[in-house]
Amino acid sequence: MRTEKSRKPPRPLDQEALRALALRYVERFATSEGRLAAYLSRKVRERGWAGERAADIEAIVQHFAALRYVDDRTFGEARARGLERRGFGARRIGQDLRAAGLAEDLRGEITDAIDARGAAMAYARRKRFGPFAREAPDRAVRQKQFAAMLRAGHDARIAAEILDMRDVEPDYA
Numbered sequence: 053m054r055t056e057k058s059r060k061p062p063r064p065l066d067q068e069a070l071r072a073l074a075l076r077y078v079e080r081f082a083t084s085e086g087r088l089a090a091y092l093s094r095k096v097r098e099r100g101w102a103g104e105r106a107a108d109i110e111a112i113v114q115h116f117a118a119l120r121y122v123d124d125r126t127f128g129e130a131r132a133r134g135l136e137r138r139g140f141g142a143r144r145i146g147q148d149l150r151a152a153g154l155a156e157d158l159r160g161e162i163t164d165a166i167d168a169r170g171a172a173m174a175y176a177r178r179k180r181f182g183p184f185a186r187e188a189p190d191r192a193v194r195q196k197q198f199a200a201m202l203r204a205g206h207d208a209r210i211a212a213e214i215l216d217m218r219d220v221e222p223d224y225a
Contacts, residue, residue: 065095074112078121082130085122086153089113124171128154128162137166139175144205169214172206176214183217 065073070092077083077091092109101107116122128149135145142163149159176182181197189197194215200213 064100064101064145065104065107066101067105067108070096070107071112072108075118075121078116083122084124084127084152084154085113085117086124088116088122090153124154125157125162126151128158129165132162132166136166136171137174139171139173139178139203139204141171141205141207142168144203147205168207168210172201172210172214175201175204175206183219184214185194188218 063069071182074088074096077088077101083091089141092107092112096107106196112120117124131152132145135148139190140148145166145199146163150156150174167209177184179197179200180186181201188208196210197215202208
């Protein structure tokens with residue numbers, strides 16, 4: 053069995069090896085241009101660079117975007133829909149998209165399309181808050197539930213409205 057010290061360090065990267073790493077990354081993960089660039093930068097830092105010219109990470113990212121291997125809009129919309137289904141609000145979804153490296157104007161377009169009330173209801177259902185609770189919470193529990201909804205990215209007005217609801221019509225859709 054090899055020990056950590058006997059392992060040979062990986063070979064430094066060149067432009068072709070960097071392109072191959074990028075291709076393997078996008079075939080395994082749905083990603084954004086920003087995340088792909090960050091991944092490639094990290095790999096160059098970790099393994100070093102052996103190319104004649106400096107690493108052209110931006111050219112690789114733009115080439116992959118032109119081939120539509122990486123599409124920020126599609127990635128952002130899919131990510132936002134998934135988070136919205138799980139009950140996260142627009143603010144929290146915007147933070148996630150910012151961390152993924154999406155441009156501010158694109159983040160704004162995506163978060164503007166979110167059904168804020170529907171997402172808040174999904175969160176309340178998942179956490180058994182408001183109309184989905186077994187019994188009405190006392191003041192301290194309600195404050196904790198309200199804080200949890202704010203941390204999940206929901207508007208304070210919508211969170212308070214949902215937490216104050218007692219009964220909800222079942223949806224059989």
